[in-house]
Amino acid sequence: MTEQSASNSLDGNAAAGPFTDVFGFDVSTVLVTCGGCRASAVFAEQRAFLGGPGTVLRCPGCDHLLARVVQTTDELWLDMSGSSCWRFPLEASTA
Amino acid sequence: MTETPLRDRGKVGGPRPRWLPARLAGLRSETGTARTMTFDVPEWPGHQAGQHVDLRLTAADGYSTERSYSIAAPAEDARVSITVQEVGTGEVSPYLVENMELGDALEMRGPIGGWFVWSPSPEAPVEQPILLVAGGSGVVPLMAMVRERARSGSRAPFRLVYSVRDPGQVLFAPELAQHAQDEGVQVDLVYSRETPKDFARPAGRITARDLATPPDAGWPDDPPPRAYVCGPTAFVEHAIRTLLDLGYTNHNIRAERFGPSGG
Incomplete structure (x- = not known):
């Protein structure tokens, strides 16, 4: 598999599945703040890179690596060092 | 942002x-x-x-x-x-x-996926108009929305703008023709490479004219419409830029991109 360029990247919708492995629920609507440029966007609207190694989430504004999940045979590895804040909405949507 | x-x-x-x-x-x-x-x-x-x-x-x-x-x-x-x-x-x-x-x-x-979703709001005094913009097989989740509207008896105004390469690529053609007869539902096909015979719009990618709300659509001024865009990444980026030019904002556009490497 070739590496995805920014122009053919997916968005966070496609990365939500692998992240349920660590969080236990769908994180599509979580507001993620970039540790690089401080922009915030919901998980679904971040940029996603699949196919390995692991599932990578990047900031669509500055391309900073926000988070990644890698599964090995005996470990699930979560790196969130590139994001400064995750805000989980608890109220039901009224939109 | x-x-x-x-x-x-x-x-x-x-x-x-x-x-x-x-x-x-x-x-x-x-x-x-x-x-x-x-x-x-x-x-x-x-x-x-x-x-x-x-x-x-x-x-x-x-x-x-x-x-x-x-x-x-x-x-x-x-x-x-x-x-x-x-x-x-x-x-x-x-x-x-x-x-x-x-x-x-x-x-x-x-x-x-709890972000790229639509559900009816029967309690709303005026239901929000919905613009669905599909590129190729990006029509699939949008078709689920059209079907959910019909299943739930929602009266939300719906318009689907569906871009395909050529007439042989249209998914759900008979059912879309049927839904286009439903009150409040409009379906417009856009062909990017090759049109059917005698089709008025020339082949080409989606433009502001395709996405602008038709004057006869009868959509309310308030609430403003929400757009759902799904397709290959380049298609989605182009559609979002076009929608922003038309006055949509980041608040009322939701997108889902799939890569060419999908498979």
Whole structure:
């Protein structure tokens, strides 16, 4: 598999599945703040890179690596060092 | 980038998406390279229009691979339908479109995606108009929304602008023609490479003219419409730019991109 360029990247919708492995629920609507440029966007609207190694989430504004999940045979590895804040909405949507 | 108000986001939580056994129970050919596959998933918890599933296929030697597919229709008992477009070089879609047979099993995880969803708001005094913008097989989750509107008896004004390469690529053509007769639903096809004979609009990619609300649509001034855009990444980026030029904002555009490497 070739590496995805920014122009053919997916968005966070496609990365939500692998992240349920660590969080236990769908994180599509979580507001993620970039540790690089401080922009915030919901998980679904971040940029996603699949196919390995692991599932990578990047900031669509500055391309900073926000988070990644890698599964090995005996470990699930979560790196969130590139994001400064995750805000989980608890109220039901009224939109 | 502006902050999305909390109330516009779906809450997190709900049942943990688990890998569930699924068995192929129905098949329908849509085009020469796409088919709709309906799975029996006994433990399925239900879903909203616009959500997707992850499928996992495991070979006899233990090798396994996963792909995401949009759900094509509202939940019906414990049945989940997806429509798969074959990607020639793909690892999974050729198996799904050409080889998988009724009764065959795989694992399904879902539903996934609480952002790219639509549900009716029967309590709203005026339902929000909905613009659906589809590129190729990006029509699948949007079709789920059109079907959910009909199933729920919603009166939300809907307009689908569906861009395909040529007439042979149109998914759900007969059903879309039927829904276009429903009050409040408009369906407009856009052909990017080749049109049917005598089709008024010349072939070409989507423009502001295609996406602007037609004056005779009768959409209310308030609330402003929400757009759902789904297709290949380049298509989605182009459609979003066009919508922003037309006055849509980041608050009322929701997008889902799939890569050319999907397969």
